[in-house]
Amino acid sequence: xxxxxxxxxxxxxxxxxxxxxxxxxxxxxxxxxxxxxxxxxxxxxxxxxxxxxxxxxxxxxxxxxxxxxxxxxxxxxxxxxxxxxxxxxxxxxxxxxxxxxxxxxxxxxxxxxxxxxxxxxxxxxxxxxxxxxxxxxxxxxxxxxxxxxxxxxxxxxxxxxxxxxxxxxxxxxxxxxxxxxxxxxxxxxxxxxxxxxxxxxxxxxxxxxxxxxxxxxxxxxxxxxxxxxxxxxxxxxxxxxxxxxxxxxxxxxxxxxxxxxxxxxxxxxxxxxxxxxxxxxxxxxxxxxxxxxxxxxxxxxxxxxxxxxxxxxxxxxxxxxxxxxxxxxxxxxxxxxxxxxxxxxxxxxxxxxxxxxxxxxxxxxxxxxxxxxxxxxxxxxxxxxxxxxxxxxxxxxxxxxxxxxxxxxxxxxxxxxxxxxxxxxxxxxxxxxxxxxxxxxxxxxxxxxxxxxxxxxxxxxxxxxxxxxxxxxxxxxxxxxxxxxxxxxxxxxxxxxxxxxxxxxxxxxxxxxxxxxxxxxxxxxxxxxxxxxxxxxxxxxxxxxxxxxxxxxxxxxxxxxxxxxxx
DNA sequence: GCCGTTTTCGGCCCGACTGTTTTCAGTCG
Numbered sequence: 001x002x003x004x005x006x007x008x009x010x011x012x013x014x015x016x017x018x019x020x021x022x023x024x025x026x027x028x029x030x031x032x033x034x035x036x037x038x039x040x041x042x043x044x045x046x047x048x049x050x051x052x053x054x055x056x057x058x059x060x061x062x063x064x065x066x067x068x069x070x071x072x073x074x075x076x077x078x079x080x081x082x083x084x085x086x087x088x089x090x091x092x093x094x095x096x097x098x099x100x101x102x103x104x105x106x107x108x109x110x111x112x113x114x115x116x117x118x119x120x121x122x123x124x125x126x127x128x129x130x131x132x133x134x135x136x137x138x139x140x141x142x143x144x145x146x147x148x149x150x151x152x153x154x155x156x157x158x159x160x161x162x163x164x165x166x167x168x169x170x171x172x173x174x175x176x177x178x179x180x181x182x183x184x185x186x187x188x189x190x191x192x193x194x195x196x197x198x199x200x201x202x203x204x205x206x207x208x209x210x211x212x213x214x215x216x217x218x219x220x221x222x223x224x225x226x227x228x229x230x231x232x233x234x235x236x237x238x239x240x241x242x243x244x245x246x247x248x249x250x251x252x253x254x255x256x257x258x259x260x261x262x263x264x265x266x267x268x269x270x271x272x273x274x275x276x277x278x279x280x281x282x283x284x285x286x287x288x289x290x291x292x293x294x295x296x297x298x299x300x301x302x303x304x305x306x307x308x309x310x311x312x313x314x315x316x317x318x319x320x321x322x323x324x325x326x327x328x329x330x331x332x333x334x335x336x337x338x339x340x341x342x343x344x345x346x347x348x349x350x351x352x353x354x355x356x357x358x359x360x361x362x363x364x365x366x367x368x369x370x371x372x373x374x375x376x377x378x379x380x381x382x383x384x385x386x387x388x389x390x391x392x393x394x395x396x397x398x399x400x401x402x403x404x405x406x407x408x409x410x411x412x413x414x415x416x417x418x419x420x421x422x423x424x425x426x427x428x429x430x431x432x433x434x435x436x437x438x439x440x441x442x443x444x445x446x447x448x449x450x451x452x453x454x455x456x457x458x459x460x461x462x463x464x465x466x467x468x469x470x471x472x473x474x475x476x477x478x479x480x481x482x483x484x485x486x487x488x489x490x491x492x493x494x495x496x497x498x499x500x501x502x503x504x505x506x507x508x509x510x511x512x513x514x515x516x517x518x519x520x521x522x523x524x525x526x527x528x529x530x531x532x533x534x535x536x537x538x539x540x541x542x543x544x545x546x547x548x549x550x551x552x553x554x555x556x557x558x559x560x561x562x563x564x565x566x567x
Numbered sequence: 568g569c570c571g572t573t574t575t576c577g578g579c580c581c582g583a584c585t586g587t588t589t590t591c592a593g594t595c596g
């Protein structure tokens with residue numbers, strides 16, 4: 001959906017320019033919000049090209065609707081282009097340097113002649129900056145550090161990198177004298193696919209000791225903030241970690257606050273104000289304290305059910321009247337996507353089965369690659385037949401679990417599958433996935449994936465877009481049409497839990513769930529330890545509001561087998 | 568620029584910390 005992405009960029013840039021030119025912060029916020037709406041939209045904005053549909057979206061008013069329509073009509077937004085002419089383009093990069101906000105960048109530009117990061121660096125070296133207001137030695141040193149940090153940083157960390165790191169930090173802090181409760185919060189707790197920084201919340205009888213331990217942790221390369229209640233450090237891999245210490249009595253309010261999202265918090269505060277109450281990280285108060293110890297208490301006092309962290313994105317969760325029974329890790333009873341040494345996996349069929357048994361699964365499907373995935377040692381049709389025999393033999397040998405014979409079949413660029421129907425018909429489960437030609441245009445991708453979804457022998461569409469987080473965009477099919485076909489044909493859409501993939505992504509899952517499509521949450525096992533990545537898939541599923549009954553991996557053995565046979 | 572269980576005009580979340588100043592502006596989350 002290129003139009004959505006373009007409009008997101010346009011509104012984001014408009015917000016940035018307006019900040020620099022000193023427009024009202026509320027106007028800036030409005031554009032930033034419009035950008036976010038564009039990124040959250042699961043349908044092509046071109047389908048909403050009339051004023052009425054656009055105005056129905058929260059955060060889109062008259063002005064934004066006009067600009068969207070103008071973009072769809074002409075391919076550009078006039079006011080956006082006019083705004084860009086008002087500032088040197090490189091200034092937008094300067095604004096991204098931590099510690100430099102709109103006020104400072106404006107002064108650098110207007111009074112210091114800074115137009116981009118390069119000219120800022122030159123001014124730092126020549127000492128020009130010292131002449132500007134509020135530019136002391138410390139500030140200049142910090143700017144220098146921040147420029148180096150931005151240059152070396154890889155940007156946002158993947159959930160699969162940040163979560164294990166956060167768990168190690170929590171473990172480290174729990175061992176510090178006086179610590180009573182340590183928990184990570186922020187976008188990590190919400191299960192976002194990438195993480196800007198790690199937020200840790202703590203209660204302790206000895207705050208000073210905890211802060212010092214935190215600032216001296218292994219891997220800390222710079223202490224950014226060292227306050228009474230807040231510490232902030234930069235770690236070696238280029239990730240920032242914030243520690244906040246609170247009283248146990250307000251742990252819930254603080255956890256709520258530091259889990260965010262910011263938009264969710266703002267909405268809660270506005271709700272509090274309407275109820276003549278006041279919400280901050282210390283609690284919900286009226287004439288006297290109302291709630292603070294637990295998140296559930298605060299929500300209840302605001303007339304809301306407990307809202308799971310993954311839903312806190314202002315995507316409709318504030319209209320809930322009860323907590324939805326979202327899927328949980330423990331609901332998963334079957335893994336339907338796993339590789340063995342026959343293709344590019346590291347385990348034998350039996351080793352794979354033992355891992356699955358250890359996790360309490362009733363079923364594991366062996367789904368090795370098809371021939372077109374040459375680099376993954378995909379199985380030729382003949383090898384597939386032999387492999388099926390080996391799987392059946394293992395199934396007979398190991399009674400504690402059902403081992404299904406399957407394959408992960410390549411969906412070729414034109415939509416044809418990599419095995420003929422005779423071979424596919426011999427399999428218990430067929431995952432069809434795109435692995436090559438991942439740069440084809442949106443129409444070709446839609447046609448290709450629709451062909452697989454409609455194929456009567458395909459059970460699951462595997463990692464539908466083929467994207468890799470932070471490194472490959474993947475296909476950009478018309479998701480709405482894929483979902484429609486998936487519902488019509490009873491084909492499941494996969495959430496590939498591999499933390500580099502998370503494909504479908506959260507917003508796609510949400511759209512699929514609302515349309516009533518079946519979802520498969522699979523780990524795409526290649527090594528024993530991959531089973532542990534399931535949690536990332538579950539977080540993504542929860543962010544998509546998935547309930548267990550809509551996920552085929554939660555079904556009883558009987559129901560699952562029935563579905564597989566009757567497809 | 569958006570929005571309405573006070574409002575179609577007049578609001579729009581709140582607190583910690585830093586650095587440069589002497590009482591607070593700017594940034595961040």
